[in-house]
Amino acid sequence: MNDSVLAYQVTAGLAYLTLNRPHQANALSLSLLRSLQQALEDLKYRDEVRVVLLTGAGERAFCAGADLKERRGMDDSQVRQAVDLIRTVVESVARLPMPVIAAINGVAFGGGTELALAADLRIISATAELGLTETSLAIIPGAGGTQRLPRLIGPARAKELIYTARRIDAPTALQLGIVNRVVESAQVLPTAVLLAEEISKNGPIAVRQAKFAVDTGLSMDLASGLSVERAAYERVIPTADRQEALEAFAAKRVPHFQGH
Numbered sequence: 001m002n003d004s005v006l007a008y009q010v011t012a013g014l015a016y017l018t019l020n021r022p023h024q025a026n027a028l029s030l031s032l033l034r035s036l037q038q039a040l041e042d043l044k045y046r047d048e049v050r051v052v053l054l055t056g057a058g059e060r061a062f063c064a065g066a067d068l069k070e071r072r073g074m075d076d077s078q079v080r081q082a083v084d085l086i087r088t089v090v091e092s093v094a095r096l097p098m099p100v101i102a103a104i105n106g107v108a109f110g111g112g113t114e115l116a117l118a119a120d121l122r123i124i125s126a127t128a129e130l131g132l133t134e135t136s137l138a139i140i141p142g143a144g145g146t147q148r149l150p151r152l153i154g155p156a157r158a159k160e161l162i163y164t165a166r167r168i169d170a171p172t173a174l175q176l177g178i179v180n181r182v183v184e185s186a187q188v189l190p191t192a193v194l195l196a197e198e199i200s201k202n203g204p205i206a207v208r209q210a211k212f213a214v215d216t217g218l219s220m221d222l223a224s225g226l227s228v229e230r231a232a233y234e235r236v237i238p239t240a241d242r243q244e245a246l247e248a249f250a251a252k253r254v255p256h257f258q259g260h
Helices: 031-043 069-072 076-094 111-117 145-153 155-164 172-174 185-200 204-217 221-236 240-251
Strands: 004-009 014-019 051-056 062-063 100-104 107-109 121-125 130-131 181-183
Touching: 004 031, 014 031, 014 107, 014 185, 031 076, 031 145, 051 062, 051 185, 062 100, 062 111, 069 076, 076 111, 100 111, 100 185, 107 111, 111 145, 121 172, 121 185, 130 172, 145 155, 172 181, 204 221, 204 240
Parallel strands: 014 051, 051 100, 062 107, 100 121, 107 130, 121 181
Antiparallel strands: 004 014
16 A cells, blocks of 8 residues: 555565655644554554565655644644644554554654654654654643653653653653664664564564563553563463474574464
C-alpha cells in the first residue's frame, strides 16, 4: 500500500512506515492519521513482519505533531475527534505485537514525540530535537505523553519537560534515556535497519512474547508481572522454533526460525 501521505511497504520481514508530508514537516493531518491507522491495523495481523520501522520523509522532521493549520479551522467537537484519532493511532503503535523502532530523522514535537514514545526503541539524528511542547499552545500532551514519558525517565524530569514545553537536543535525549542511540543524519534509518535485522534473527514468537511480558508487567506489581512472564514463557515452550534452536545449537549451526 502506498499513499501520498504515508509510504508503507514490507520487505524481508521488516515493515517500513514513512510519514510522507515532508513539506509540512510530516505533521499529523487527518488524512495521514487515517492512512497510518489503516496500515497499523493491517500490520497487527502480519505474522511475517518481525520488526516495524517508523520514520518521516525528508531530513527536516520526523513529525512536527498535529497539523495546526488544519486544527485552526475546527470547532471544539472536531478538535476532540482529531485528538481522539491521534490518541488511537499512537496507542495502535504501542500495541503492535512486534517491536517498533522509531527512526527519528528530524524534529519531533508534541504528537511527534508522543508517536516516538509509543515505539519500543528510538534512534535519533544528532541534529534532531524532541519536545512535548503542548503547554506552550495552552493544551497538554493528549496522546500518551503525560504517561509514557514519566515511566521512561521518571516523574520529576518528565514534569519539568512537560511544564516548560522545552525542546531538547539529541545528546540530552540520550542522557535522559529517551532515545537508545544518537547517530549522524544519514545513518538514522540504516542504523535502525541494522538493529531491526539483529532483532529479526531471533525467534519471532519469543520476541513478541518478550515485548508482551515487558509492556504488560510495567503496569503491575512485581508478583503479578512475574506471573505474566511465566505465562509468556509457557507460550514459547511448544513452538517448533524452540526445538529448532536446540537442534541448531547441537549441530553448531545458525537456527532458521519460521515463527511457529
